[in-house]
Amino acid sequence: MQSLYTNGLEHLYDAMYQTFINYEEEYLFYSTLLNKYKKNQVLEVGSGTGNLAKHFIVNNYNYNGLDYSEDMVALAKKKLACNRFVQGDMRHFKLNQTTQSVIITGRTSSYLLSNEDVHNALQAIYNNLENQGILCFDFIDANRFIKSIKGGVKMVHHATFKQKTYYRESLLTPTTSNNFMFYWNAKYYEINADSRKLITQDDSEVRAFTKNEWELFLYLNNFELMECIDKPSYMFDTYVVVAGKMA
Ligand SMILES: C[S@@+](CC[C@H](N)C(=O)[O-])C[C@H]1O[C@@H](n2cnc3c(N)ncnc32)[C@H](O)[C@@H]1O
Structure with missing residues (x-):
């Protein structure tokens, strides 16, 4: 999880x-x-x-x-x-x-x-x-999403909540193990005026x-x-x- x-x-x-x-x-x-x-x-x-x-x-x-x-x-x-x-x-x-x-x-x-x-x-x-x-x-x-990340794709998502700004950098890569799975390597940052702080890194495999x-x-x-x-x-x-x- x-x-x-x-x-x-x-x-x-x-x-x-x-x-x-x-x-x-x-x-x-x-x-x-x-x-x-x-x-x-x-x-x-x-x-x-x-x-x-x-x-x-x-x-x-x-x-x-x-x-x-x-x-x-x-x-x-x-x-x-x-x-x-x-x-x-x-x-x-x-x-x-x-x-x-x-x-x-x-x-x-x-x-x-x-x-x-x-x-x-x-x-x-x-x-x-x-x-x-x-x-x-x-x-x-899987028919659409796995095709769209073939070879590995980066995605970035921003979020602002209660005056704080965050962003997530995701690397999504289909696996070749079982079923239609993909690795999801995500880094979560908090953004301040001129810097960003890594809050956590989360690596998982999902289906x-x-x-x-x-x-x-x-x-x-x-x-x-x-x-x-x-x-x-x-x-x-x-x-x-x-x-x-x-x-
Ligand atoms: C992506 S979140 C979605 C949460 C919520 N449905 C929403 O839309 O905000 C996935 C949730 O599934 C829960 N989860 C993962 N595996 C589970 C399991 N085997 N049984 C019950 N909940 C599980 C996680 O703890 C997490 O809260």
């Missing part, structure tokens, strides 16, 4: 991603989908620092969040002054009661590095969904998927694929899938 999610760096994540992602738009997008399928109860898997949660809670959804990182969970709880977040692993979790829907946003699916991880996550989600429940998640589209892979993963784990929506993000080509739990 990326080091940006722990040891105090969760604050940096929180600041930068509020610039990268328009969480109000994210909320409108996912709440429109949930309304379409008449779901008012939602578990967000990979809930991060609660930036999307805030909108669901203000709009009276029965919302709960689950995240692997204790530090992300603690920050989300503190920011939103509530107890709706728990630490857990999307590949193995058990809620006290089933939920009407699960959402996984912000390319959190890219941490399902092996096929076994994907099957485990889909099984865990299936077991925690009520009958007729739905799963909505986004994934990085993109093809639509066909997800069709088969979902079928094998008893989900019906209902929608696949093209939804580009600030950095990646992504699709959002809506899948229903089959009996």
Whole structure:
């Protein structure tokens, strides 16, 4: 997992991603989908620092969040002054009661590095969904994104939050190991008047998927694929899938 999610760096994540992602738009997008399928109860898997949660809670959804990182969970709880977040692993979790829907946003699916991880996550989600429940998640589209970084590509992203300016230099390189993966070597800086200070360096390997892979993963784990929506993000080509739990 990326080091940006722990040891105090969760604050940096929180600041930068509020610039990268328009969480109000994210909320409108996912709440429109949930309304379409008449779901008012939602578990967000990979809930991060609660930036999307805030909108669901203000709009009276029965919302709960689950995240692997204790530090992300603690920050989300503190920011939103509530107890709706728990630490857990999307590949193995058990809620006290089933939920009407699960959402996984912000390319959190890219941490399902092996096929076994994907099957485990889909099984865990299936077991925690009520009958007729739905799963909505986004994934990085390998067909477009891996092509666009062939040979290695540098990207720079700026973020200004609470009068502080940051930037991130990323080097993205497809790997030749397993699946459609890429190395993401990122350096995070804080910028002052005439200098820049390196805050941290974060090297990780993450996964993109093809639509066909997800069709088969979902079928094998008893989900019906209902929608696949093209939804580009600030950095990646992504699709959002809506899948229903089959009996
Ligand atoms: C890119 S962030 C997205 C967070 C949030 N959805 C957002 O849009 O701000 C990915 C999140 O997934 C979490 N994560 C990574 N692996 C996980 C796992 N196996 N189970 C649950 N959460 C995980 C990380 O801790 C992190 O908070």
